Amino acid sequence: MTTTPTIVLVHGAFADAASWAPVTALLLEQGYDVRVPPVYNRSLAADAASIRAVVEQVEGPVLLAGHSYGGAVITVAGAAENVVGLVYVSGYALDEGESLGQLQGGFPDSELAANLVYTPFPVEGGEPGTDVSVAIDAFPAVFAAGVPEQTARVLAVSQRPLTAFAFGEPASVAAWKQKPGWGIVSSADHTINPEVERFGYTRAGLRSVVELDAPHLVMQTHPAEVAAVITGAIAELAGGPEESAA
Template sequence: MSQPTVVLVHGAFADASSFAALVPELLADGLAVRVPAVPNRSLAGDAEYIASVVSHIEGPVLLVGHSYGGAVITVAGTADNVVGLVYLAGYALDEGESLGELQGGFPDSPLAEALVYTPFPQPGGEDGTDVSVDIERFPEIFAADVDPDLAKVLAVSQRPLAGAAFGEPASAAAWKTKPAWGIVSSSDHTINPDVERFGYQRANMTTVEIDSSHLVMLAHPKEVADVIRTAIETIGS
């Protein structure tokens, strides 16, 4: 098998720049990398969009999803040319399960009390609700071990998630048919680390724990790259 293209899928309250420290590690290995912008409007729509990106890539694809991006790759990963999944502090949903349902089985993280809800217009219908993180609290909750000046930039450049996505059930669970790896951010204040552990264990993933904030790929890019390398080597063997 040829080396897969690595498609990095960002999560809520972030954008493609959240992979800025990881991408150079992968490019230095000679890997093809794509970092699409996720609309963050609905789980089904976001997964459909990522699946469309994957469908235009020749050859195998390794999907890497951070946070909410984990839920997106869980659905989009059923595409025929996806050969593996890597979750970074992510949601590994089961088929028919929503983000809210998975989180609801565990104590809230500090994120819950720092969320901000803002209406946004939708053509021909009622306003939707954008969910973001309080700008002042973003660094401590989302990026505690990231450079403080960078964390401030990330705080004011969030890509919100539409509130409806939290209650939307996953239409598929690609980890049931594709090999998967998971990184737990053990000092995560955005997702309760036990939510990550539960999803990974249920999926029988190869799991690595890193003492990190939620933005593990910015704080520990070399360690994250090592997990991706392991996935590629395993898939190719």
């Protein structure tokens, strides 16, 4: 069984696994074992269960890193026995019994709130659900600031919505109460109020928090810095200086 954790990168709402691509490439180049599974954005409980299933199929320890809504997902999925640490990247560090809406509600709205679009989707055997996405015209500035314009335009028309139900769904567990954590605050974030990130990280007692003058998609704009926080967490868990996994 390997002792170097497998890194599982968890994307957030309005994005997909490709949002982690620059960081994924750097980690693979350094010799780390990486997984970037899809998050289906159907409910916090279902999404966390899906990620937990991926984690539990990994032989050996796992370090979970979650961006944005992915932070809420790893807060719950991180209760898996083989998860050894959590890295929050511009993410939500929910408490047990707390929802995204409750955590956000304690702070002024970001620019995202005024630029959300609500679209019904069919639910077999039940009432239609509601998907939440970002207005396409607003997406580049609100969600993808700092990303090249052409890339931002592509991301805007290929976003993965989050069901409205997930915003009010409480976290069943807060894994940070048992697992060590690290955080990145994007101080130029227009999607999540940076104060939401700071508050959640402080409450969770994360081992260290890095502030970057970066937008929400910090993995795209500052991949080296994000990768360094992840590999630094692995080095700290190992109790030694940071080294490549190769």
